[in-house]
Amino acid sequence: MAEWYRREGDVLSLTLHVQPGAKRSEVAGLHGEALKLRLAAPPVEGKANEALMRFLAELFSVPLRNIELKQGAQSRHKVVRITASLITPEALLPTPSAK
Template identity: 70%
Template sequence: MASWYRSIGEVITLTLHVQPGAKRSEICGLHGEALKLKLAAPPIDGRANEALLKYIAELFRVPVRQVELRQGAQSRHKVVAVTDSAIQPESLLTDQ
């Protein structure tokens, strides 16, 4: 199993390395034991965190209310939980 996510019951917990202020939001592959994402949102007033939750919700095809930032609000290293998604985390790497 990959080290960048855990799946327990209905909840998938992702370890992310986020780079805000990019030209577009995209998955960049693995960065150590985290999934690296670029976000097209500036790290100002929580806008990058808001954009991150929306982007993760799109990737996992769930409403934003089913995505929760658990750690790292002020950091590039974040932990996000996704509830009730049929999407497998490994597929994010193969869809690039």
């Protein structure tokens, strides 16, 4: 089982490594035992955390109220809880390019 997420009933806990200030918001793949996300928002006054919550709500097809930042408000390393998503976390990982 993957170390970067855990599902308990309809609650999904994700361990994230977030890189704010990127050109665009995207899933970058795995970073150790965390899912790496790039965010277009700057890391000032909570803007990156707000953008992270909106981005995750969109990725997991849930309303914003179903996303909760559990740990890491001031850190790149974060833990979030997502409630009632039918999206499988592995489906978000970028697939290797075919040569």
